[in-house]
Amino acid sequence: MLKNKVLFPIILSVAVLLAAAGPFAAEAAGETLLDINGHWAQQYIAEMCASEIVTGYPGGLYQPDQSVTRLELLASLVRVLGQDEQAKNLARETVDYYVPPPDWGRGYLIWGVQRGMLDKNLLEQMAGPATRAEVAALVCGALQISPGSGEPDFEDAGQIAPGYRGLVSAVVDRKIMQGFPGNVFKPDDEITRAQMAVILSRIIDNNFAGAEIQFQRYRGAVSSIDFTNQLITLKMGDYGYLNKILDDDCEIYLKEKNARLTDLELGDEVTIVLNNNERVVFIKNTAQQNGTESGTDYHNYAGRVDSLTYSEGEYSLHLTDFDGRQMVFPVAAAVTINQDGYTKEIYSVNQNDFVEVRIAESRITEINFLDTTKFEGTVTSINSSKLTVRNDDGEKETWQVPGNVVVEGSTEEYEDIENGSLVEVKVYDGKAIIIEVIEESSPEGEVDSLDTSGTWGITIIKDNGSSKKYAVDDDVVVRNNDGDVIDFEDLDTGKRVRLRLNSDDYVDLIKVIDEAGNGYVEGEIYSLDTSGAWGITITDEDGDRKKYDVVNDVTVKNSDGDSIDFEDLDTGYMVKLRLNSDGDVYRIEVIDESGSSVSGTVNNLKTGSSPWIKIEKSSGSIAKYYISNSAYYTRNGSSINLRSIVIGSEVEIRLNNGKVVKIIVTDDLNITLQGEITDINVSSKRIKIRQESGNSFSYYLANNADLENEDGDEIELEDLEEGWDVEIKLENGKIEKLERK
Known part of the structure; x- marks a missing residue:
């Protein structure tokens, strides 16, 4: 069957062909496969069904131990390469050789001939069951893998026909197939539908699948799970975060066993599979269980309460853990809440409380307030992850600062706390989880703006790039760099000043430290360098270009004053760059974003x-x-x-x-679009279209959807035909109106 290879030692008579309408008979929409529960290949079968590479038979059966024909295998390989539509289109072509039935297989057989992997004169042999050696040959032909040069390292290698040995070596080396216990390959054994699902899964996992199939899949670490809204967030390495909603029929497998969403742990490495609506239909990973409680799995999470919400008779608790990961859990009606040895009511849980929650059967069953110790003193050292404080007795303590730290008092942001500030720190497990700023040190920075209308105010930009506005006392004393008293209105932006606050937190003294300040420059962004040490090149009003180094913790504000990432800047933006004493950029303010x-x-x-x-x-x-x-x-x-x-x-x-x-x-949910109908599923009221771009999309019909033919007459879903060019109006992602063009 493979050209230039004698794959089948004898010419097989035409076997009884499948009576199904396709390589795998269409499964009823949403129907559960009844015969795979507990099967050794259950995870792989579920994964391939979720990826729409294989399906079950009518009646909810997959028949995992049934043999697979060579034609069925070919069809599944075409699908895993993302070329199913191309194969179906080939079915309409006229060829100069005989293509045997069934009709559903015509396009796949022509595809195989054009691929150079099938002999057009031996296509009738594709109806027979595939052996393991023949699977290796078909896989190599479909994936265009060259035969291996060495002999297969199996005890029964002598039973592998010479023409197959290099092909078997190739798929084994690429971890697509493997042997059996006793180091045997069993080349003449017929492959089953279960074994085929495993091979297809390995093809995908080893990056041999087509782009469309790979685009359905994402791999990352679980960062947060919103159990109420069925939302999962993955950390995608250095590529940021991915948020996806779980489909109602999503299947989850841990250690190849069927599991529940609550069995996933934060930090677990997972692979997710998306359907055409970008919803998660399949998740797999290696389970990491937290514990058991009367035979029920449970998980404990500790962190800061972000909010407690109530909807439709149920509370939900929003929590940020000590790694900064956010999650949402529904609260069980019989939840137990403990604080300082007393049982509390649900209304005792408030925003910014630190608690440990226990999750069992998808709900919070227990909430325990964390026990903390207090330490009061003066900040002597502070950075993004550590805080050191000295008390009145001269004792110093240093703690880790988690991403969910709560800052209270005269300063609300951790980045604004400065050396010399008087603070009270609440500590849990070596972490500073609550910091109350009792008294700020004398804040310093460059004057950003003055407010001389109504209550006076001054906004300064601190050395960490953050800006803050302070109310100014009517009797404020302002001294220039020479110590002379000047008027408040005579201060200029860019001057470096030190402020003194009175007991009402009003500025009553402003001392100019540096008349020039560190300065700033303005211009249009010409380029950004985000590899290695960051840099930014701007073009000034004279047309001159200059590149500036950018500090790693640069503060970037858009034109609305909101914080954005450095990578979110675009060429063409007009910006103001604030420079530190080394001439590096520590703050970027977007002046104008137009044109970009x-x-x-x-x-x-x-x-x-x-x-x-x-x-x-x-x-x-x-x-x-x-x-x-x-x-x-x-x-x-x-x-x-x-x-x-x-x-x-x-x-x-x-x-x-x-x-x-x-x-x-x-x-893309409330739009009008056009395309050609390529598939109609009457039972599930779903239509698949292919657009001019060549990309395909599936949509469900809304209730009472309006369907019209080219004359504007109302028609039924059953009247639609593949190949029609149509215009579709969507409302909330469903077809509200369809017209044939």
Whole structure:
């Protein structure tokens, strides 16, 4: 069957062909597979079903131990390569050789011939059951893997036909197939549907699958779980965070055993699989259990209470743990709450309390307030992760500062606490979890602005890049660098000053330390350097360009005064750079963002090599933009891939040197779009379309959806046909109206 290879030692007679409508008969929508529970390959079967590479048979059966025909295997390999649509399109082509039935297999067989892996004169043999040696051959042909040069290292290697040995070595070396106990390969054993699911899973895990299949999958560490809203957040290494909603039918496997969402632990490394609606339908990892409670798994989490909400008769507690990870848990009606040896009511739990919660069967069953110790003194050393305080007896204590630290008193942000401040620290397990600033030190910084209307005020920018406004006493004394008294209104921005606060926290003395300050520069961003040591190059009003080094903890404010990441800056922004005494940038203020982004409707899109996007602006004009190879794409704050963008979506694009570096999908649920119908599922009321971009999308019909033919007459779902060009109006992601064009 493989060209130039004698794969099948004899010409097989045509076996009884499958009577099903496809390589695997369509499973009823949402129907559970009844015959895989407890099967050794249950996880792999569930994973491949979730990925829509295989499905079950009518009646909710998968038949895991049934043999697989060569044609069925070929079809599954085409699917795992993401080329199912191409194969189906080939079924319509006329070829100069005989393609045997069944009809569903025609496109796959032609695909195999065009791929160069099948002999067009021996296609009838594809109806027979596949042996393990033949699987190795078909896998190598589909994935275009060259045969290995060495002999397979199995005890029964002599039973592997010579033409297969290099192919078996190739798939074993790539961890796609493996042997059995006793170091045997069993080349003549027929492969089962369960074993096939395992092989397909390994193809994906070893990055041999097609791009469309890989785009369905993400790997990362569990950062937070919102049990109330069924939302999971993954930390994607250095690529940030990914937020995804779980589908109602999502399956979870730990150590290849079916599990529940509550069995996942923060920090677990997982792989998730998304459906066409970007919802999680499958999760797998290695379980890390926390404990058991009367036979029930439980988990303990400690952290800061962000809020306690009440909806539809149930409380939910929002918690940030000591690693800064956020999570939400529903609270059991019979929850037990303990504080200082007393039982409390639910209303005793307040924002910024520190507690440990116990989770059992998806709900908080116990809340324990954390026991803390107090320490009061003067801050002698402070950085982003450690705090050192000296008390009146000269004793020093140093603690770790977690990401969920609470700061109270005259300072509300941890970054604003300075050496010399008087504080009271509440400590738990070596961590400073609550810091009350009793009295600030004399704050210093550069004058950013003055307010001389009504109650006077002064805003200074501190050395850490943060800014803060202070109320100024009417009788404030202001002294310049020479010690002379000057008027408050005579202070200039950019001067470095030290402030003294009175008992009412009003500034009653301002001392100018440096008339020049460290200075600032303004200009338009020409380029950003985010690799290694950060840098920024700007063009000033004279057209001169200069590059500045940027400190790692730089403060960046957008034009609305909100904090953003350094990487979120774009070329074309007008900015003000604040420089420290070394001439490095410690604060960046965006003055004007105009001209660096474009908003509108996606008019057309090209994915693959040299991608581009056409945007129809509100004026009606259409502009084409090429997309940078390093561009990234988001929807609702979560990363997506370019193929997930629907022509017709509302988007905002960010430009760098004329190329798109970021696409933000602002709405793809309430839009009008066009495409060709490629699949109709009447039972689940779902339609699949392919757009001009070549990308496919599935949508469900809303209740009472309006369907019309080309004459405007109302029709039923059963009247739709594949190949129709249609225009679809979506409301909340469902088809409200469909018209044939």
